Amino acid sequence: MAGIYFHFPFCRQACHYCNFHFSTQLKHQQTMLKAFEKEISLRNDEIPQRLESIYFGGGSPSLLSPRAIENLLNIVMRDSLHNDKIEITIEVNPDDVSDAYLNQLKSIGVNRISIGIQSFFDHELRMMNRIHSAAQAINAIERTAHYFDNFSIDLIYGVPGSNSTTWKNNLNRALSFDPPHLSSYALTVEPKTVLAHLVKIKQLDLLDEEWVKSQYDWMVDRMEEAGLENYEFSNYSKPGFQSINNSNYWEGKAYIGIGPAAHSFDGYRKRSWNIANNQKYMKSLEQGILPSQHEKLKEHEAFNEYIMTGLRTAKGVSLEKVHQSFGNHYVTYLEQQVENHLIPQRLYWDGDALKVSKGAKFLSDGIASDLFILKD
Ligand code: SF4
Numbered sequence: 001m002a003g004i005y006f007h008f009p010f011c012r013q014a015c016h017y018c019n020f021h022f023s024t025q026l027k028h029q030q031t032m033l034k035a036f037e038k039e040i041s042l043r044n045d046e047i048p049q050r051l052e053s054i055y056f057g058g059g060s061p062s063l064l065s066p067r068a069i070e071n072l073l074n075i076v077m078r079d080s081l082h083n084d085k086i087e088i089t090i091e092v093n094p095d096d097v098s099d100a101y102l103n104q105l106k107s108i109g110v111n112r113i114s115i116g117i118q119s120f121f122d123h124e125l126r127m128m129n130r131i132h133s134a135a136q137a138i139n140a141i142e143r144t145a146h147y148f149d150n151f152s153i154d155l156i157y158g159v160p161g162s163n164s165t166t167w168k169n170n171l172n173r174a175l176s177f178d179p180p181h182l183s184s185y186a187l188t189v190e191p192k193t194v195l196a197h198l199v200k201i202k203q204l205d206l207l208d209e210e211w212v213k214s215q216y217d218w219m220v221d222r223m224e225e226a227g228l229e230n231y232e233f234s235n236y237s238k239p240g241f242q243s244i245n246n247s248n249y250w251e252g253k254a255y256i257g258i259g260p261a262a263h264s265f266d267g268y269r270k271r272s273w274n275i276a277n278n279q280k281y282m283k284s285l286e287q288g289i290l291p292s293q294h295e296k297l298k299e300h301e302a303f304n305e306y307i308m309t310g311l312r313t314a315k316g317v318s319l320e321k322v323h324q325s326f327g328n329h330y331v332t333y334l335e336q337q338v339e340n341h342l343i344p345q346r347l348y349w350d351g352d353a354l355k356v357s358k359g360a361k362f363l364s365d366g367i368a369s370d371l372f373i374l375k376d
Contacts, residue, residue: 086111
């Protein structure tokens with residue numbers, strides 16, 4: 001068992017690009033916490049004695065008080081209380097960060113902070129409708145670095161109105177804090193978001209794909225120069241600071257998702273997900289019913305998923321793992337596909353691992369789809 005993920009589905013304000021599940025109806029937070037407890041008790045048998053990671057995401061889990069977080073930790077930790085190596089992460093919004101808050105998080109055992117910075121420019125933050133300012137972003141990192149060795153900065157690139165100067169400034173500013181970990185995502189237009197509406201009515205022009213790719217390629221080089229390895233498509237870390245939670249997810253280990261819209265995986269083929277509706281989630285748990293659905297991945301679907309996530313990581317796709325998980329005919333298929341259909345400069349073999357070449361990383365998902373097995 002890899003870990004537990006808590007999805008805390010509340011935010012003070014809706015960011016224009018966001019399609020995660022959340023509500024701005026903050027008054028339901030306490031009832032939601034009760035529902036979390038109920039979900040944990042109903043899934044008691046699934047929670048192992050010893051966990052590798054616990055992750056508070058959302059939404060905005062930094063709306064939670066340290067006492068509420070401690071209560072959830074006490075319920076799920078069990079023997080993990082004695083595991084020094086357990087990673088306990090919370091995502092925080094810069095406007096929620098204070099010395100007192102960080103100090104309390106540390107005292108209850110949180111040992112990793114992921115800060116949603118996104119940009120150091122006020123005009124970009126306003127365009128995304130982030131609630132915080134550039135000054136709050138800087139203060140949040142300074143305060144966090146004072147209390148925690150292990151922290152991560154989140155940035156967004158490809159923001160409409162950005163250019164190579166603003167993007168370079170953003171990344172260089174983030175690196176000036178010497179972060180052990182950084183995640184950076186391209187701004188994407190998701191359906192039913194304000195951003196999608198603004199693009200539709202032509203109030204915003206998106207940057208073209210080539211331009212976004214050039215921002216990504218520059219970032220990969222700049223991060224390498226700063227000593228942060230691109231260990232997954234969007235994630236960079238110093239040695240020893242890779243996110244355990246995320247790495248386990250990419251390696252296909254089991255995890256339990258608690259909260260509305262949270263997903264779970266049994267580490268083999270079964271995937272389940274909770275209803276993405278706060279009211280229905282809380283009501284169902286009040287009645288003692290788990291509001292979840294599940295599916296069993298077919299063998300070729302599990303193979304395709306492994307190819308997709310594997311090619312996004314520095315470890316690549318391991319032939320040994322393909323052999324163990326799917327059998328030798330999948331190994332033969334993969335070797336033939338690589339041989340027959342792909343442009344050599346995009347992929348290479350590193351021992352038994354298939355990897356995407358540096359200049360082709362931005363195209364990883366498209367390259368992976370060339371290797372998929374398609375069946376009905
Ligand atoms: S704070 Fe995070 S989860 Fe909430 S709306 Fe913004 S991007 Fe989405």
